Amino acid sequence: MTIPRPQALLDQLVTATRILVHEGVMDVFGHVALRDPSDPGVFWLARAGAPARLTAGDLLPFDLDGAPLEPTDAALFSERFIHAAVFRADATAQASVHHHAAALMPYCMGGRPLVALSQTGAWMGAEVPLWDSRASFGDTNMLVTDMAQATDLAAALTPGRIVLMRGHGVLVTGTGPEDVVFRCIHACREAETLTAALTLGPVTPLSEGEIALAGTPAPAAVRRGWDHWTARLPGDTTYRKGAQ
Amino acid sequence: MTIPRPQALLDQLVTATRILVHEGVMDVFGHVALRDPSDPGVFWLARAGAPARLTAGDLLPFDLDGAPLEPTDAALFSERFIHAAVFRADATAQASVHHHAAALMPYCMGGRPLVALSQTGAWMGAEVPLWDSRASFGDTNMLVTDMAQATDLAAALTPGRIVLMRGHGVLVTGTGPEDVVFRCIHACREAETLTAALTLGPVTPLSEGEIALAGTPAPAAVRRGWDHWTARLPGDTTYRKGAQ
C-alpha cells in the first residue's frame, strides 16, 4: 500500500520541528506527529533522526498501532507508540509532540505541580497531570516503547492537552501543527514564570473562573504565534533583514 | 478622514518593536503605541500581528477610545484600549508598550513587589504597582478589552510609568519611543537582579533619597540606550562587522 503524501502537511511538520528546536523546546530527543488530513487512521512521523536535520523526505506514515504503513528499513523512533495512542484516544487531536524541554523537566520530578498562572497559559488548566510509568509498569528503561504504556500515558491527558512524564519529558497534543506549537512554547514560558515566581513568594494562580474564561488558545493567537516564530527562523529573511 | 502618516515616527515604532523582540522583552504578544506628534488625540498602533513581522505599513491611527480612524478590515489587537486609556489619562505620555517579558512575569503573580534596587532602575520608584483585574472586574478572560478596564489599569500608573498586571503582563509608558524602550529593557534588568539577589539574602533597596536624586532616565542615557540596541539589531551592520 502506498499512502499519498500530504505535502503541505509534511512541510508544516518540518517547520514545526524547526520552530521547536529554534525556540529551545526540542533538543536531540523529541518528535512531532501529525494526523493525515485524509485518513484519521494514519499519522506522519519522521524516521529516527536528529530534529535539526529533519527534512520532509524523512517522514513516514504510521497506523494507530504505531506500525509503518510502507515497507521501510529505516530505524524508527522507539517512542512512536505515544503518538499512535494519542490519535487513537482523542479524535480531536491532529498533532502530537513529545519533547524534553529544559523549562518543563523540573516539573517532571515530582516536587510540585505545574499550574496555570497567566493569560497565555490558562489553556493548561488548574494543574498539569504528572504521569509516572512506575505506577503501572514498575521499573522501566524510562522510554514508552509499546502500546500498553502509550495508552496509559495518553489516558492521563486532560482537556489541557499536556501531560508531564516523571523522569522523562512531556507530551503535548493539539488541533493542528500551529496549535501544538503554540502549546509547546507557552507551556515552557508558563513553567519558567512559575519557577521564578516561587523564589519570590506565594504564587496566585488563575482562578477557576479565569481559566474557564481564558479558555483554549484563540485561533488568531495561535496563528500569530506561528507567524512570529517562523519569522525568527534562521531560514526566514523577513526578520533578519529588518523588513520595514 | 485620512490621517497624515508621520513616517519618521512610524519607522521609530517599528525599530522600537524590533529592539524589544531582539532584547528579549517582547514575544508573540505585545505592542508598541506612539502618540501622533501633530494631534494628541491620535495614536499609532499595528493591526493585530506578530511583532517579528511588523512593518510600517501595518500601522493604523486610532482615537482615544481605541477606535481606528481609517476604515479598515484588518483584525485589531483586542487590547488596543490600553493605549487609548494611557494617552487619555496622561498628557505627558507619548509612548505606551504592553508586553509579557519573562523577567517581569514572576512579579505579576503576587508573591513580592518589584522594587528599585539600582541606578538604572531608580525611575521605577520604591515599589511598582500590581494591578489585579479581579479587584474591579471579577473573573475575566485576563485580557483588557474595553475602556472601563483599560482606564482602571491606566489609573494605577505612578510617576514610575510602569504597572504590572496580575497573571498577565506589563504596561510601560514613556515620553517617547526611546524613553519607553529604555524603561522596558531596564525594568527587565532590574527584575532579573532582584530575583537573583533574593536568593542570596536580604536585599538593600535604594533609599527614598537615592530614588529622588537618581530620578527619571536622563535624556543622554536614553539616547545612548537606543544607539546601543539599534547597533545590536540583525539588520544593523555596524556592530556585526566590528566597526573600527
Add this chain to the structure above:
Amino acid sequence: MTIPRPQALLDQLVTATRILVHEGVMDVFGHVALRDPSDPGVFWLARAGAPARLTAGDLLPFDLDGAPLEPTDAALFSERFIHAAVFRADATAQASVHHHAAALMPYCMGGRPLVALSQTGAWMGAEVPLWDSRASFGDTNMLVTDMAQATDLAAALTPGRIVLMRGHGVLVTGTGPEDVVFRCIHACREAETLTAALTLGPVTPLSEGEIALAGTPAPAAVRRGWDHWTARLPGDTTYRKGAQ
C-alpha cells in the same frame, strides 16, 4: 619517532570541541583528548590554546605519562596528565574531556551531589562522585598538574564515566568522540534540571532499577546527538538554511 596522524580522528576531535563550545559546555579552559585507534598507548590532544581557535594542526600525540611523542616547542596544557591517567586506568576509554561547564560548576562546591533524574541522564548513575584534591594533596593551585594527582582523580571515575572536581570543573570519559560529547552535554542538561527542580520541592530520583534498565547511552542515541549538534554548528549550512 613520528606518529602517523589519524586524520579522521583528529577532525572528529576538532568537531567535538566546536560542539562543546557551541553548546555552552566548554569555555576558555577545557580540552578533548582521543586515544589513537592504532596504538592504545597514544592519545591526541591540542597544544595549549583557545578552544574556539582549535584546528587539527594544533593536535599532538602524547604517551600515557602525558609526555609529547614528537619534539615540540609548543606550550602544553598543564592538565594533560588527566587524560594520560584516564587512558591508563580504563582500557575502554577512548575519549576524555575536561571542562568547566557553568551547569555543572555549582555541583563542584560540595553542597549537594548530582544525581540521575531522567532517561537521558541515567548513565551517570545514582550519584556522581566529587573528587577533592585536598583529601590527598592538601592545598594546591587547583590544577591537576602531575600523574600522581591525575591518577587519584581518574580512580574516582565510576562506570558513570563522570567525576566532578571540587572548586575546579569536570572530567568525562567515553567510548569515543560521539559518546563523550553526548555525556558532556547531557550531564549539563541533567544538572540544570536538578538545580531548578530543587527550587520546586523534593526531587524523585530514578530508582536503582530504572538506572539499571536505562543503562548506558544507546549507540543510536549517541549518533543522533552528534548529528543534531553538528547541524547546529555555525559552519554547517543544513540547519541554517532550513533544509527541506
Add this chain to the structure above:
Amino acid sequence: MTIPRPQALLDQLVTATRILVHEGVMDVFGHVALRDPSDPGVFWLARAGAPARLTAGDLLPFDLDGAPLEPTDAALFSERFIHAAVFRADATAQASVHHHAAALMPYCMGGRPLVALSQTGAWMGAEVPLWDSRASFGDTNMLVTDMAQATDLAAALTPGRIVLMRGHGVLVTGTGPEDVVFRCIHACREAETLTAALTLGPVTPLSEGEIALAGTPAPAAVRRGWDHWTARLPGDTTYRKGAQ
C-alpha cells in the same frame, strides 16, 4: 597640547569593549579605560556613547583628574573620574573597567558577599569588597561623578582588583587590556556559579592556601582567554567558518 595616539592600544580598547558586550558583561552603561603606555599620567577612554558603536575615533586622552587633555566638545562619561582615581591610586593598574554585568548585580545588593570558589576565580580573593556610597556620601544619584567619590571607591580595591558598588555595578582593574577582560568575564562566571551553588546547599569556598597558590591569573591563561573571546566575535571569521 596634542597627545600622540597609541593606535595599537586604542584598537585593543575597542576589541576589549566588543568582547565585554558580546560575552554579556557590558550593556549600555560601562566603559573600558587604558593607561597610556608612554605616559602614566594619561589614560584613554571613549567620549560618552553606546559601547556597541565604539570606534577608536571616539577615544580621548584624560589626565588623572579626569579632565580631557585635548579640547573637545564631545559629551563625556560622568563617571570618568573612576578611572582617574584608579590610575592615581595604583601604579600597577594599566586597565580599568566599569560595568553593570547581570551576573554581578545581585552581589551589589548587600545580601551576601561574593567569594572565590574555583580555580579561575581565585584571583578575586576570599571576599570581594562591597563599596557603599552612602557610607561617606549619604544619598546620591548613585553615580560616581567627582574625584572625592572616585578616590573613596578606588581605595576599596584589594589585591583582587575588583570592587562591587552597592546598587550600581562593578569596578575591575588589570595589568593590561587582556588581563582586565579576563577578570571581568571570570568574575561573572564565578558569581553565576555561586548563585546557583547556594540554592543547592552550603558552599565550600577555596581555602586561604588554595587562594594563595592559585594566585593571580597566569599570563598564558589571560592570553588564551583573549584568543578565545576574539574568535567568538561576530567580526572574526575563524570560529564562524569552522576553521579546520
